[in-house]
Amino acid sequence: MRMTKTLSLIALLGLTGSAVWAQKSAVQSIEEYRLMLQDGNPADLFEAKGEALWKQKRGPKNASLEQCDLGKGPGVFKGAFVELPRFFADTNRVQDMESRLLTCMETLQGLNAAEIAKTPFGRGEQNNVTALATWLAAESKDKKFNLSQSHPQEKVFYEVGKRLFFQRAGAHDFSCASCHGQDNTRIRLQDLPNLTKNPGDGIGFAAWPAYRVSNGQMWGMQQRLNDCYRQQRFPYPGFGSDATIALGVYLGVNSKGSASIAPAIKR
Amino acid sequence: MADPMRIRAQAAGDKTTVRVLMAHEMEGGQRKDAAGKIVPAWYIQEVTATHNGKTVLTAEWGPAVSKNPFLQFVVKGAKAGDKIAVNWKDNKGDTRSDEATVS
Amino acid sequence: MQTRRQAIKKSAVVAGLLASTGLFPQFAFAAYNTPAFEAKSIQDALKALGAGAPAESKDITVTGPDIAENGAVVPLGVSTTLTGVKRMLIMVEKNPASLTALFNMTDSVEPSFSTRAKMGQSSDVYAVAIMGDGKVLFAKKEVKVTLGGCGG
Numbered sequence: 001m002r003m004t005k006t007l008s009l010i011a012l013l014g015l016t017g018s019a020v021w022a023q024k025s026a027v028q029s030i031e032e033y034r035l036m037l038q039d040g041n042p043a044d045l046f047e048a049k050g051e052a053l054w055k056q057k058r059g060p061k062n063a064s065l066e067q068c069d070l071g072k073g074p075g076v077f078k079g080a081f082v083e084l085p086r087f088f089a090d091t092n093r094v095q096d097m098e099s100r101l102l103t104c105m106e107t108l109q110g111l112n113a114a115e116i117a118k119t120p121f122g123r124g125e126q127n128n129v130t131a132l133a134t135w136l137a138a139e140s141k142d143k144k145f146n147l148s149q150s151h152p153q154e155k156v157f158y159e160v161g162k163r164l165f166f167q168r169a170g171a172h173d174f175s176c177a178s179c180h181g182q183d184n185t186r187i188r189l190q191d192l193p194n195l196t197k198n199p200g201d202g203i204g205f206a207a208w209p210a211y212r213v214s215n216g217q218m219w220g221m222q223q224r225l226n227d228c229y230r231q232q233r234f235p236y237p238g239f240g241s242d243a244t245i246a247l248g249v250y251l252g253v254n255s256k257g258s259a260s261i262a263p264a265i266k267r
Numbered sequence: 268m269a270d271p272m273r274i275r276a277q278a279a280g281d282k283t284t285v286r287v288l289m290a291h292e293m294e295g296g297q298r299k300d301a302a303g304k305i306v307p308a309w310y311i312q313e314v315t316a317t318h319n320g321k322t323v324l325t326a327e328w329g330p331a332v333s334k335n336p337f338l339q340f341v342v343k344g345a346k347a348g349d350k351i352a353v354n355w356k357d358n359k360g361d362t363r364s365d366e367a368t369v370s
Numbered sequence: 371m372q373t374r375r376q377a378i379k380k381s382a383v384v385a386g387l388l389a390s391t392g393l394f395p396q397f398a399f400a401a402y403n404t405p406a407f408e409a410k411s412i413q414d415a416l417k418a419l420g421a422g423a424p425a426e427s428k429d430i431t432v433t434g435p436d437i438a439e440n441g442a443v444v445p446l447g448v449s450t451t452l453t454g455v456k457r458m459l460i461m462v463e464k465n466p467a468s469l470t471a472l473f474n475m476t477d478s479v480e481p482s483f484s485t486r487a488k489m490g491q492s493s494d495v496y497a498v499a500i501m502g503d504g505k506v507l508f509a510k511k512e513v514k515v516t517l518g519g520c521g522g
Contacts, residue, residue: 026437029435029436029437030437030439032435032436033435033436033437033438033439033445034439036435036445037443037445039286040286040288040337040339040486041288042288042290042334042335042337044273044288045270045271045272045273045288045290045335048270048271048273049270189439189516213333213440213442213443214440214442215442216292216333216334216335216442267439267440282480293488295488297466312402313401313402316479318478321478322476323476323478323479324473324474324476324478324479325401325473325474326471326472326473326474326483327401327402327403327406327407327471327472327474328470328471328472329407329467329469329470329471330407330467331462331465331467331470331487331488331489332470332471332485332486332487332488333442333443333444333485333486333487333488334442334443336485336486337445337484337485337486338483338484338485339447339483339484339485340473340479340480340482340483340484341479341480341482342478342479342480343477343478343479343480344478
């Protein structure tokens with residue numbers, strides 16, 4: 001009797017053992033696939049475009065963006081990405097990289113920020129914003145996130161972002177936390193990082209902008225966040241909206257000390 | 268004119284590894300748009316590479332090559348300072364040519 | 371008496387024949403081998419390229435992931451240690467058209483190429499080398515294609 005029990009236990013262990021082994025192998029294979037894609041990231045093409053746009057005289061004011069202040073002083077772009085979102089005195093608001101680009105495109109070049117914000121992703125000036133954000137992220141590649149929480153507004157935005165993160169609403173009663181609020185979850189083969197804490201180098205907030213191979217599109221953080229809302233069956237909060245910036249503060253502050261790998265390449 | 272390619276050419280001894288990223292839709296002609304119509308095929312058909320003006324590679328591609336194509340090949344006998352040029356032509360007759368210096 | 375339709379058809383056929391002789395290059399779209407890239411099977415593609423029956427060879431290497439998370443971008447490579455290669459091909463058996471890419475060798479380039487291809491479904495991927503003496507050698511590898519999750 002005991003023998004049979006022991007045998008069946010061993011058999012059971014053997015089965016689960018091999019199942020675990022097989023699963024690990026599939027995950028390993030996917031990891032290999034992702035590694036294979038690292039060299040030759042089409043994000044390079046968007047980077048090149050972004051760099052050209054930074055220097056190009058455009059808009060009614062026929063000016064370049066080279067005097068744009070991304071938080072480290074006019075024209076300083078190296079390292080700016082990993083300190084955003086942050087508070088800006090000239091606009092009296094907390095801004096992320098993409099909304100700050102809109103500010104500069106309007107004040108320096110005379111382009112219409114509100115119009116650009118309304119333009120759908122992948123069209124017109126939105127493509128230019130994405131390219132610029134891609135290049136600016138590249139100029140901070142491998143640097144560690146270090147968002148400021150010294151200004152009262154920055155603290156407020158962190159708390160607002162946190163609340164939004166956990167807020168369940170919409171037809172499916174989803175919140176960001178539904179997918180990203182705990183460890184060890186995934187959707188099919190996609191690991192879901194826990195974004196309530198620091199997910200580590202190159203994960204979550206640290207992996208966008210990214211080139212998505214599934215649709216051949218370059219996505220900035222704004223598109224990523226707005227699209228998360230769409231996936232939760234919410235309407236887009238809007239490009240550069242306080243809601244998306246607040247979430248950026250929450251995610252960015254949580255990622256303090258982790259290295260950005262943007263622009264990344266993803267499924 | 269199409270967006271520029273990104274070409275990197277790195278010499279290691281007698282071998283120079285050339286990595287190219289081309290900006291192109293590479294539409295396969297199999298997809299349907301929102302209205303149900305087939306999106307017409309639009310893809311790079313011919314690729315040529317030269318080393319200091321001499322042709323070292325010609326290639327023909329089909330519509331199955333991925334969007335924003337990546338190409339890697341190895342040139343023999345190139346050294347730092349040499350020029351590698353890549354050009355492509357698509358099925359609509361559009362072309363693009365870019366050059367890089369071997370580092 | 372020919373109908374107009376017969377006359378047009380005949381001239382199109384004649385133009386096609388002339389194009390294949392290379393005597394009237396303006397009818398041919400440069401050197402692009404459309405039939406090879408439209409062929410639905412490995413065999414048909416090889417035939418369109420004027421290549422003979424392929425033989426499996428350990429001297430040919432096909433590189434690619436075991437599992438591609440997304441079939442839109444699958445990194446594939448072909449290489450060989452052999453000399454005397456005239457052309458190298460990447461073929462995906464179960465794609466609507468099997469021939470993905472074709473590389474013409476010169477003395478200045480190594481027989482080693484990598485690119486990324488779209489794969490409609492899990493399939494065998496073939497690396498083919500057409501040798502100067504006419505031999506056709508290949509290696510193949512199964513690449514599984516799967517869809518990942520919802521973003522991220």
